[in-house]
Amino acid sequence: MTIEILMPALSPTMEEGKLAKWLKSEGDSVEIGDVIAEIETDKATMEVEAVDEGVLGKVVVPEGTENVAVNSVIAILAAEGENIDAIEVSSTSSSSDTSAQQETATVAATVAATPTVSAQAAVSNEFPAGATIKQMTVREALRDAMAEEMRKDDQVYVMGEEVAEYNGAYKITQGLLDEFGAKRVYDTPITEHGFAGIAVGSAFLGLRPVVEFMTFNFAMQAIDHIINSAAKTLYMSGGQLGCPIVFRGPNGAAARVGAQHSQDYAAWYSNVPGLKVVQPYTAADAKGLLKAAIRDPNPVVFLENEIIYGQSFDVPEGDDFVLPIGKARLHREGTDVTLVSWGIGMTYAVGAADALAEMGISAEIIDLRTIRPMDIPAVVASVQKTNRCVVVEEGWPQSSVASEVSAQIMENAFDYLDAPVVRVTGKDVPMPYAANLEKLALPTVQDVIDAVRAVTYK
C-alpha cells in the first residue's frame, strides 16, 4: 500500500508553488507530524507535515522545482518493509476529486424582466368585529403589549437601561417591575454591546427577550450582535438555532438633540436577511405588531418614535389583538395619488392628504408598518389604481427605504405609472442642533404637497 503525497495549497487561491527543500530523503522513515518538505509561494514559506506514517519511497519532484501545481504528486510514501524500487508513479495528478469545484446549477437571480409581484390590496380595518374601542397613546399600547405577552408566556422577559426601577427612560415599561418582579424585568448597566449579546445568547436557549435600547442610536454599539449573531445564526446553523428576540426602542429624530441622537435606522436594518423590521405609526399597530413580534420565532427590530409616544389613537380592547407582520394597512382611500409611508413619516402624509383634499386631489395612503418583509403587493395594487406615487420617509435619502419602494414599483408596476415615483425624505445632512436648521433638515407637509402636485401635474 503506497500513499501519494500531494503538493498542498497554502490558500484557496494558490495554484502552484516552489518545492523549496526536502527535509527527508528516500528511504527515511516518516512519522505523522514530521516536517518532510518546505514549499514557497510569493507570499510565504510553509512546512509540509506528514499526515501518514511510512517510508519515503520516492521523491517525485526534486527540491528547487518551480511552478509545481497544487495537488500534483510530489512523493510516494511506502509502508514499512515495502519494496520501494517497485514503486511506480502515476503520471497524472491525482487531483481527480474535483467535486469541490463541481459546477453548481445556477439559481435564478432576482432580476425581474417582467413583474414578479402580483397586486394584493391592503385592508383598512382589522379590528375584531364588535370590539370595544378606546383611545390610547402609543406609549400605553406598547406597555400593554409587553405586559400581556409576559402574562401569557413566562419565557418572555424585558431587559435594558432604566426599564425596571426607573420605569423606562420614556416610561414605556411603566409598571412592569411592579407586576412581574426583578426576575423578569432587568435593569442593565450602560453596556449595549454586552447586554444585546447576552440577550441573544439567552434566546438561543429558548428565552424570549424584549431588549429595550434607550434609543436606537445607542444600538450601534450592539449592531454586531443584532446582525452577526441574531440575524445570521439560523442560516449558519443550517436551521438548528433560531433567535426569538425583539430589539425595540425609539428611533429617528426626537427634537433638538443633535446628530448623534437623531438617526433613523430603518434602511440599515431593512438591508439584512434574517431580520424582520417593524416601524408602526398608530397605537393599534404598535400594540398588535409588538405582540406579534414577541411571539415571532425570529429576531425583530421594532422601531418606535419618541414624538409619537404621546399621540392617541383608537385601539380595540382585549388581550389578544395581534396583527400580522409584513402586511401594509390602507390608512386612507383615494384615487389620484398613492402616498406610501410608515412610522413618523405618516404624520407628514396624513397632513398632506388633508390639505390635498381641500385642493381637490384625492390621496390614498398606504402605511407599510413593516419594512422587512415589505408588502409590495399592497403598494402595487394601490399604484395600479392611482398611477402615481410619492414615498415619504424621515430618514436620509441615499439607499433609503423610499429608494427600495421606488425600485420595486418600477420593477413591478412600471406600465401603470403616469409619472416618476418621487421620494420625500429628510435632507442629506447630519441632524443640526439649531432650531431653524433642524426644521430645514426634516421633511415637511408642504414637501409632500409639492411632490404630489408635481406627479399629478396640478
Added chain:
Amino acid sequence: MGARTTKAKPTPSQASAKKTGDNLTIAEFTQEQDLKAYHDMLLIRRFEEKAGQLYGMGLIGGFCHLYIGQEAVVTGMQMAQVEGDQVITAYRDHGHMLACGMEANGVMAELTGREGGYSRGKGGSMHMFSKEKNFFGGHGIVGAQISLGTGLAFANHYNENGKVSVTYMGDGASNQGQVYESFNMAKLWSLPVVYVIENNKYGMGTSVARHSSNTNLSERGKSFDIPGEQVDGMDVRAMYAAAERALDYARSGNGPYILEAVTYRYRGHSMSDPAKYRAKEEVQKMKGERDPIDMVKERIIANGWKTEEELKQVDKDIREVVAESAEFAKTNPEPDPSELYTDILIDA
C-alpha cells in the same frame, strides 16, 4: 479518581505568577480516565491533521484554524462537565465540537461545504452548531461568543436548570470590550458561566506580551471580583482538576469563574499563516517536552495499562474514523441549490 496525587506543576513561563490554583494538588487519573483522555485528544489531533491535508488539496475553502497542540484544554474541561452544560467558542472550534461528541463525519463534511455537514454546508469551519450536543458555535467574530455564552448562562439562571455555560476565548479575544461588559453582568447577576481563556501565546501573530498590559490573563476578572486561576493547559489532569473546581463554583450559585489555560498552538493562526513571528525552537521545544498527548501516552505505558503496540492500535482505529470522515466529506453532495433560500426565517 485515583488516590495518588502530585503537586500541580506550573508551566515554566509563569512559574512565578500568583495563582489561585497554587498549592492545589492535581489528582492522578485512573486508567479509565487516562485512556479516555488519550483517545479523545488523539482523535482531535488526527482530525486536524487530516483537515490540514484536505485544505492543502483545495477541498476545504476559506479559513481553517487548527487546534493541534491545545487538545488537553477542551478534553479536560469536557471530562468534568455534566450532560447539558453548554459549550461555545470562537472560530478555532473543531476540537471543541469533537470533544462535545459531535460526529467526525458531520464536522468534516461541513468543512468541505457538503449537505451532510452540521450546518448543511451553510456555515463552514467557523460557524458550526449542534443543539443536540449543546454546542452553540463556532463564531467568526472575535469576542462575540463571550457575550453569547454569558447569555446561555443567563438562560440557565433564569430557568434554574443547574447547567453551566463553558465559554471559551483566546488570549487575543480577552482584550475585547464586550468581555468586560459580560464579566460585569455575569458577576452582578451571579450567572453560572466558566470563562476559559485559551492562552496559546499569540493573538494571530501578536504575542501576549505585545498585546496585553497584564499578561496574567487569569486576573482579568479582578475588578469584577471574579476568581481566576492559571492552569497548565498542556496537562489534561490539571485542566480536569481546575475544571471541576470552576464548574462546581459556578454551579453552586457563586457566579462566574475564569480559567486561563496556558497552552500552545503548533500550527500557524490559520492554514495560510507561516508563523514567522516565533522561533522554530520554541515550537520544537513544546512539541518535544510538553506535548499533551505524549505525556498521557507515557503515563499509560509506565503504569502498564497498555503497551506501545496496543496504543498504536488505538491510533490506527482513530485514523480509520478520520479517514472515513474525509471520504464522506469528499463524496457527500454539495447542498441542493434550493438550500440557498432556506433557513433565513422560521415560519411564524
